[in-house]
Amino acid sequence: xxxxxxxxVLARKAGLEAVTPGQIVTVRPDRLLTHDNxxxxxxxxxRIGVQRVADPxxxxxxxxxxxxxxxxxxxANHKLIREFVAEQGIAAFYDVGEGICHQVLPEQxxxxxxxxxxxxxxxxPTYGAFGAFAAGIGRTEAAAVxxxxxxxxxxxxxxxxxxxxxxxxxxxxxxxxxxxxxxxxADGAAYCSVxxxxxxxxxxxxxxxxxxxxxxAEMGAKNAxxxxxxxxxxxxxxxxxHPYAEIHADPxxxxxxxxEYDVSDLxxxxxxxxxxxxxxxxxxxxxxxxxxxxxxxCTNGRLEDLRAAADILRGRHIASSVRLLVxxxxxxxxxxxxxxxxxxxxxxxxxxxLNPGCGPCLGAHQGCMAPGEVTLSTANRNFKGRMxxxxxxxxxxxxxxxxxxxxxxxxxxPREA
Amino acid sequence: xxxxxxGRVWKYGDDVNTDVIFAGKYTxxxxxxxxxxxxxLEDLDPTFTQRVHPGDIIVAGKNWGCGSSxxxxxxxxxxxxxxxxxxxxxxxxxxxNCINHALPIVTCDAVDGVESGEELTIDFAAGTVxxxxxxxxxPPFSPEVLEILEDGGLIPHARKQLGIKE
Ligand code: SF4
Numbered sequence: 263x264x265x266x267x268x269x270x271v272l273a274r275k276a277g278l279e280a281v282t283p284g285q286i287v288t289v290r291p292d293r294l295l296t297h298d299n300x301x302x303x304x305x306x307x308x309r310i311g312v313q314r315v316a317d318p319x320x321x322x323x324x325x326x327x328x329x330x331x332x333x334x335x336x337x338a339n340h341k342l343i344r345e346f347v348a349e350q351g352i353a354a355f356y357d358v359g360e361g362i363c364h365q366v367l368p369e370q371x372x373x374x375x376x377x378x379x380x381x382x383x384x385x386x387p388t389y390g391a392f393g394a395f396a397a398g399i400g401r402t403e404a405a406a407v408x409x410x411x412x413x414x415x416x417x418x419x420x421x422x423x424x425x426x427x428x429x430x431x432x433x434x435x436x437x438x439x440x441x442x443x444x445x446x447x448a449d450g451a452a453y454c455s456v457x458x459x460x461x462x463x464x465x466x467x468x469x470x471x472x473x474x475x476x477x478x479a480e481m482g483a484k485n486a487x488x489x490x491x492x493x494x495x496x497x498x499x500x501x502x503x504h505p506y507a508e509i510h511a512d513p514x515x516x517x518x519x520x521x522e523y524d525v526s527d528l529x530x531x532x533x534x535x536x537x538x539x540x541x542x543x544x545x546x547x548x549x550x551x552x553x554x555x556x557x558x559x560c561t562n563g564r565l566e567d568l569r570a571a572a573d574i575l576r577g578r579h580i581a582s583s584v585r586l587l588v589x590x591x592x593x594x595x596x597x598x599x600x601x602x603x604x605x606x607x608x609x610x611x612x613x614x615x616l617n618p619g620c621g622p623c624l625g626a627h628q629g630c631m632a633p634g635e636v637t638l639s640t641a642n643r644n645f646k647g648r649m650x651x652x653x654x655x656x657x658x659x660x661x662x663x664x665x666x667x668x669x670x671x672x673x674x675x676p677r678e679a
Numbered sequence: 680x681x682x683x684x685x686g687r688v689w690k691y692g693d694d695v696n697t698d699v700i701f702a703g704k705y706t707x708x709x710x711x712x713x714x715x716x717x718x719x720l721e722d723l724d725p726t727f728t729q730r731v732h733p734g735d736i737i738v739a740g741k742n743w744g745c746g747s748s749x750x751x752x753x754x755x756x757x758x759x760x761x762x763x764x765x766x767x768x769x770x771x772x773x774x775x776n777c778i779n780h781a782l783p784i785v786t787c788d789a790v791d792g793v794e795s796g797e798e799l800t801i802d803f804a805a806g807t808v809x810x811x812x813x814x815x816x817x818p819p820f821s822p823e824v825l826e827i828l829e830d831g832g833l834i835p836h837a838r839k840q841l842g843i844k845e
Contacts, residue, residue: 288823310834311838312843399748402750405834414823414824448745449770452742484771645746
């Protein structure tokens with residue numbers, strides 16, 4: 263009988279012939295991601311009573327959430343993490359300024375087809391864009407993985423999402439995934455492994471694929487994957503130097519659900535406050551007053567995202583009533599954007615450049631909102647209180663939509679910018 | 680772990696999120712489990728913390744525990760004395776956090792057969808939940824999950840695996 267991607271990876275990792283959804287397997291993950299929460303995780307690790315991590319090459323630690331430290335408490339946490347890294351001999355440590363964990367981990371060669379990656383962050387499924395099986399876990403679990411080198415995983419049911427059609431101009435992977443989440447809802451893929459497929463997905467860059475897998479978490483997915491192909495191999499060349507075996511789902515695998523979309527006529531999409539599945543075409547909210555715009559995060563902080571924004575903003579200036587925050591997802595992306603002149607274009611148009619990292623995404627620093635304020639952001643979550651005040655409003659859209667809206671000071675349709 | 684438990688029911692609806700189980704504003708300010716228990720379900724049911732008894736059981740609709748991955752949303756209920764949660768479905772990371780903190784959870788439709796204040800019985804060995812309105816079945820825990828529950832959670836389980844004595 264045919265097997266899905268998740269079934270194949272987990273069976274191989276567990277050393278079994280085949281596995282079925284619902285079965286529990288114990289595996290040794292290839293990588294364990296932790297970020298600023300490593301401070302808490304390292305304390306939980308010590309409480310288990312072991313001195314050394316089971317495998318220091320398994321850990322990838324990226325400081326990104328509140329970087330540089332916004333207060334003494336954060337600074338103390340970062341210090342604790344640096345001490346833990348030194349004490350345990352963890353080589354894959356990326357300090358302040360390298361970028362967001364979900365961008366840095368693949369850039370540094372820690373994600374590859376067929377890898378099993380667990381991370382103490384809910385957007386860990388992002389690495390499915392490279393053909394890896396990647397799932398979020400809790401902090402106690404991360405500590406236990408450090409101690410034992412193992413984790414139990416329930417083999418998920420799988421959903422196939424097939425996307426057809428050529429995307430219209432100014433309509434992007436972000437609009438596609440917002441549309442899908444609006445349709446399937448916040449629990450539409452709960453516990454499931456999501457396989458994105460179809461000619462639209464094949465035509466997407468790695469950046470666009472990462473936007474899809476990143477946001478699959480917003481419909482409850484355990485993991486999400488895009489089958490590796492020539493695009494994947496080209497991106498990984500020079501980054502992943504060891505051999506790997508790609509895993510492809512069997513054509514006759516069993517899915518709990520197969521959903522098809524045609525995006526040939528898709529309009530730019532917006533998620534309205536306060537849930538990610540509250541999605542409408544941009545035309546329904548055009549004219550909504552905004553105070554702050556944000557381009558960046560692990561969803562849309564990559565070169566093509568910054569380029570899309572610069573193409574709209576170049577030689578023009580944002581509305582005086584709006585602040586535009588731009589934060590590249592990593593140092594590597596910042597360097598490329600500098601070399602291309604994108605950063606000068608953005609800054610000249612009135613953008614405030616922030617260092618690579620999560621920045622305002624989680625409401626801890628660098629652009630918190632006051633009660634009553636409205637932000638239009640390229641991030642993945644718009645929950646109440648996420649970016650500061652509980653009485654603030656967050657809309658989500660693509661980089662092009664955010665750039666067009668920054669010019670006008672109100673939510674605008676990028677097709678008309 | 681007991682193989683059979685009977686307890687008084689607190690019944691709730693669908694999509695109860697981790698913010699109303701344990702508010703985000705406390706996640707970095709409260710670290711004592713006993714204090715966490717005093718804020719359990721604060722924004723959903725203010726009467727809960729005053730009237731909950733050890734051994735009570737929460738029964739709910741679909742997607743219990745959606746939202747953040749915060750473990751406090753499990754710990755606060757366990758500390759408040761909740762013996763088990765029975766829901767139509769659970770958010771994935773919440774499900775894992777329950778197992779890893781040794782709070783038994785059962786996925787079935789018992790919410791259809793019971794009201795708050797009534798009693799129900801969970802038979803873990805038989806895989807049944809008996810309510811005034813009927814008997815509901817659920818698949819038994821896998822041996823791996825059962826072992827973590829019996830060891831008292833993931834931390835004691837890891838200690839046992841690693842051969843660490845108290
Ligand atoms: S950018 Fe935002 S969503 Fe992404 S990892 Fe950072 S805080 Fe989380």
